Amino acid sequence: MNNRSYSARQLKEQIKNKSLSPQELSSSIISLCNSVQEKYNAFISIDPDIISKEIEALFDDKLKVGDNAPLFGFSYSLGDNIATSGYVTTCASKMLSTYKPPLDAHVFLKLKENGAIIIGKTNMEEFGIGCSGESSYFKGVKNPWNTKHTAGNGAAAAVLTGVVNFSLASDVRGELRQAASYCGVFALKPTYGRISRRGLLDSASSLENIGLMAGNTMDLAAALTAVAGHDPHDVTSLRSEAPDYISLLEGNSKELQAAVPENWQDAPYLEDELKDIFQGQLKKLEELGIKIHFVQLPHFQHSSLTATIISAVEAFSNLANYDGVRFGYRAEGRHLQEMYTLTRSEGFSSKLKKFLTFGALVSSAKYYNDYFLKAQKLRSVITKELEDCLQRYDLLLTPTTPFRAPGPGILPGREELPDPAGYYTAAANLAGLPALTYPLHTKGLPYGLQFTGKKEDELTLLKAALLLENENTLAFPNFDFNNQGV
Amino acid sequence: MPEFETVIGLEVHVELLTNTKLFCGCSTAFGADPNTQVCPLCLGLPGGTLPKLNEKAVEYTIKAAMALNCRIADEITFDRKNYYYADLPKGFQISQFFQPTGRDGYVEIHLDGRSKKIGIHQVHLEEDTGKLLHMGDIISSPYSRVDFNRAGVPLIEIVTEPDIRSPEEARLFLQKLRSILRYIAISDCKMEEGSMRCDANISIRPAGSKELRTKTELKNMNSFRAVFRGIEYEVERQRSVVMEGKEVIPQTRHWDEAKGITKAMRSKLVSANYRCFPDPNLPPYKLPAEWLEEIRKSIPELPDSRYSRFTGEYGLPPYDAEILTASREIADYYEAVLTGYNEPKSVSNWIMSELLRLLNSTNTGINDCKIKPEDLGKLLQMIDKGTISGKIAKGVFEEMFATGKKPEDIIKEKGLTQISDEDTIAKIVDSVLAGNPGSVEDYRKGKNKALGFLVGQVMKETKGKANPQLVNKLLKEKLDR
Amino acid sequence: MQINDEELKNASWDARIKLTQQEEKELHEQLQTFFKMAKVLQKIDLGEAEASFGAIKGYNTLRKDIIEPSLPLQLSLENAPDADSSSFLVPKIVEE
Numbered sequence A: 001m002n003n004r005s006y007s008a009r010q011l012k013e014q015i016k017n018k019s020l021s022p023q024e025l026s027s028s029i030i031s032l033c034n035s036v037q038e039k040y041n042a043f044i045s046i047d048p049d050i051i052s053k054e055i056e057a058l059f060d061d062k063l064k065v066g067d068n069a070p071l072f073g074f075s076y077s078l079g080d081n082i083a084t085s086g087y088v089t090t091c092a093s094k095m096l097s098t099y100k101p102p103l104d105a106h107v108f109l110k111l112k113e114n115g116a117i118i119i120g121k122t123n124m125e126e127f128g129i130g131c132s133g134e135s136s137y138f139k140g141v142k143n144p145w146n147t148k149h150t151a152g153n154g155a156a157a158a159v160l161t162g163v164v165n166f167s168l169a170s171d172v173r174g175e176l177r178q179a180a181s182y183c184g185v186f187a188l189k190p191t192y193g194r195i196s197r198r199g200l201l202d203s204a205s206s207l208e209n210i211g212l213m214a215g216n217t218m219d220l221a222a223a224l225t226a227v228a229g230h231d232p233h234d235v236t237s238l239r240s241e242a243p244d245y246i247s248l249l250e251g252n253s254k255e256l257q258a259a260v261p262e263n264w265q266d267a268p269y270l271e272d273e274l275k276d277i278f279q280g281q282l283k284k285l286e287e288l289g290i291k292i293h294f295v296q297l298p299h300f301q302h303s304s305l306t307a308t309i310i311s312a313v314e315a316f317s318n319l320a321n322y323d324g325v326r327f328g329y330r331a332e333g334r335h336l337q338e339m340y341t342l343t344r345s346e347g348f349s350s351k352l353k354k355f356l357t358f359g360a361l362v363s364s365a366k367y368y369n370d371y372f373l374k375a376q377k378l379r380s381v382i383t384k385e386l387e388d389c390l391q392r393y394d395l396l397l398t399p400t401t402p403f404r405a406p407g408p409g410i411l412p413g414r415e416e417l418p419d420p421a422g423y424y425t426a427a428a429n430l431a432g433l434p435a436l437t438y439p440l441h442t443k444g445l446p447y448g449l450q451f452t453g454k455k456e457d458e459l460t461l462l463k464a465a466l467l468l469e470n471e472n473t474l475a476f477p478n479f480d481f482n483n484q485g486v
Numbered sequence B: 001m002p003e004f005e006t007v008i009g010l011e012v013h014v015e016l017l018t019n020t021k022l023f024c025g026c027s028t029a030f031g032a033d034p035n036t037q038v039c040p041l042c043l044g045l046p047g048g049t050l051p052k053l054n055e056k057a058v059e060y061t062i063k064a065a066m067a068l069n070c071r072i073a074d075e076i077t078f079d080r081k082n083y084y085y086a087d088l089p090k091g092f093q094i095s096q097f098f099q100p101t102g103r104d105g106y107v108e109i110h111l112d113g114r115s116k117k118i119g120i121h122q123v124h125l126e127e128d129t130g131k132l133l134h135m136g137d138i139i140s141s142p143y144s145r146v147d148f149n150r151a152g153v154p155l156i157e158i159v160t161e162p163d164i165r166s167p168e169e170a171r172l173f174l175q176k177l178r179s180i181l182r183y184i185a186i187s188d189c190k191m192e193e194g195s196m197r198c199d200a201n202i203s204i205r206p207a208g209s210k211e212l213r214t215k216t217e218l219k220n221m222n223s224f225r226a227v228f229r230g231i232e233y234e235v236e237r238q239r240s241v242v243m244e245g246k247e248v249i250p251q252t253r254h255w256d257e258a259k260g261i262t263k264a265m266r267s268k269l270v271s272a273n274y275r276c277f278p279d280p281n282l283p284p285y286k287l288p289a290e291w292l293e294e295i296r297k298s299i300p301e302l303p304d305s306r307y308s309r310f311t312g313e314y315g316l317p318p319y320d321a322e323i324l325t326a327s328r329e330i331a332d333y334y335e336a337v338l339t340g341y342n343e344p345k346s347v348s349n350w351i352m353s354e355l356l357r358l359l360n361s362t363n364t365g366i367n368d369c370k371i372k373p374e375d376l377g378k379l380l381q382m383i384d385k386g387t388i389s390g391k392i393a394k395g396v397f398e399e400m401f402a403t404g405k406k407p408e409d410i411i412k413e414k415g416l417t418q419i420s421d422e423d424t425i426a427k428i429v430d431s432v433l434a435g436n437p438g439s440v441e442d443y444r445k446g447k448n449k450a451l452g453f454l455v456g457q458v459m460k461e462t463k464g465k466a467n468p469q470l471v472n473k474l475l476k477e478k479l480d481r
Numbered sequence C: 001m002q003i004n005d006e007e008l009k010n011a012s013w014d015a016r017i018k019l020t021q022q023e024e025k026e027l028h029e030q031l032q033t034f035f036k037m038a039k040v041l042q043k044i045d046l047g048e049a050e051a052s053f054g055a056i057k058g059y060n061t062l063r064k065d066i067i068e069p070s071l072p073l074q075l076s077l078e079n080a081p082d083a084d085s086s087s088f089l090v091p092k093i094v095e096e
């Protein structure tokens, strides 16, 4: 356990023995939200009325939320590209700044069923593409460890500050894990299809997943258990039922075999300090009984390039419905085509405009075969390489990002094609594999350690994380809020 | 003047008769108020639902591809065709670009007594677009309304090989195609309502040449007649362009029905670049062999096979067979009549001249026809037996058509049974002869016309019920005596 | 690999986007890095590799052809930037 402001389990006790009134709880949560918002800009929407109502329901025996609901007392946030009919859902874009979706996302409904309360919708890069803190219409999220640096997204900042127990956000080429690494929290991108994508306003359907962040492994597992599983309304969701991760985590774990890409140090912008830290972690893992094997994965290094091309082309297509006709922002034009062009040029950020143009370019007749099609072939090769490797080993071990949260002094904050932050993370999206980032709290900004696992085997990743968590004392910072919460 | 050969390929879009759209549960019913049959998915609203493929639409596409003699793909896959237009809600149309459901089929048409195969390049399944409503015409309309009810309705597109050589072949092909698709009941194929739409790719080349020349694409032909006239006009236009020593420009042209001409649409310099790629939200659907077998078995006997049977087994002339087999319901009706009255040519005559005439004039479909096939058979039998005359039968037939009563009941009610008793008729003949001495005189002077008048008088006396052969015989006997 | 301005303009038009001069300049720079790195795509031997296009190898399922309720008209039009009582409105289709 860590020293964040409150835990769901403690809260549950307090609600049960009524040592806390709903008003007290609401006002403390709302004021904590406001502080986090003021300092870090973590949220796009916070609605005190919704929070108060949800909390009252927790105390009201007549209402459905029984205290035996698995997530009773848990609070969470959703990335603002996950549909909620009660809140505007903006994708951090001017294009959708007032958009209310007609339906709720599958995950929202599942979490409600499980008793969790939603605190708000978190800030992110526009449409969840990238993690460098430049393209949100609502401005970037500041990193609570050092506000000069980006937090990657609001979901990570919200978890880090303890204003929520867990948060959900999307992961296209690793954004969820990168932000968690930048903020030093846990994150899991499950197997593609493990969590229904219904209600996700996705930019790249074949790569993008909803993933989870939390302050510890058990919270991550609890949230995953609630939202995972087949959804008949998402034909790409896994047919197999998801297990109860919490109960399985209690069992003994066998000795794990971990693979490390031999050339892991080839990443552009790799920080020297990270090299030492990663090597130190390998030793530590060996001591904990995780056996390390260096392996050759010759195409792994091209993952980010491959995923950047594919995500740009899919975004070009997925975001083509943002045309000012049925919803969202519209600029006036003298005729239809001018209206389209002005709407999209004014409604999207400069970064997204360039990215979509890039997507149009690499899929144009001239470049289709040499770039887009080649990237899809390379995707097959990378997938096969990873699957072969994971046949022999339980997990693949890498840093999560080559560098810490971008900001002054830590360079790759600018736009780049391919995205250097995705060097280690993008492979899991290409292959649809689960990947977990474990926080490493060091002096200054944190790092992340990434475990990539076999298809549908989130459990092994959670076990490995728990093993480390039990041995390490994570030093979560104490945030100096006027009102420290409960 | 050099001889030219016309080369035509058709692209035919047909709306399927499913209850719901291709990827969502919205109704496909025709004629609803604008934007009342839409949901977040078919409106392309962000954060809505994900596409779920309609089983019936897949079944109908396979059925059509089989009926058009195509090879069927192993899997059903979908691709996105990306472009911008106001009637397209998602910014892409979901279609089958890389792997159509059916390939390499053919349709046989009958022309001047020979038959010809028109190759089918492919049959694929895709979504329809919404509809634009302009204020006046598209050019002057200051803004347009968009109705997305039709967006996402399942369509099949049938693409022919460039095997068609004349406007007449094009028309015959379309009629045969419509007939086949109606036989398998996957579409109502109404060109006027837009549930069947046809575009034509047209080029001409010197006779004997094998190469394909520059083609124009002709759109906006909303009836079989328009297809014929549009192509005819466009071929003529291309011919005069070539004769002037100019080049045919590749372009899309619109058929203007009122003016009877084709007009070039504004040509875009940038060529269409759809960037097709497999839709990541729609994994392939593997077609189970048993299902394919089931679908194959459900296909009824098709017009060609029926045509050969009708000309062979029943000895019908090609003209009759063509008309009777053009619609499955009429062919079924015809054969149902034959089961009670096995005189193929006579039944064919009655259906083609009497029944189809009444159906047309009252705008009734054969399924709503009140005459039961067995009753028509009975009526024809009564003529043969001499119970009623052919002339009376026509009146009875009309009554049957209007009321659905059985022929024997009508005849009984109205006392229409033919008088075939010689004594009874002889008495009437005598009185007619006595009452018309002038005509008798005329006849004896050699004016044969007078006989007809006298027959008419007898028929009049008997209200048409007298057996005409008997009347003739008796009159002649008495006059010639 | 050098992308000319024409190609970039066509691509942005296809995405219905108009880049500012500054954005064009920035994208040209990004593309330089990109094409340098992407050379590898042309070099590596991908052998018989098939394009995968999706993260899962699973198959689709079918839905029965049963009508489900559509959205109420007012909800369909709720988010529209321009609509009358029944339809979405778009500006003049033809440019001239």
Ligand SMILES: [Zn+2]
Pocket (backbone or CB within 6 Å): B021, B024, B025, B026, B037, B038, B039, B040, B041, B042, B043, B152
């Ligand atoms: Zn719909």
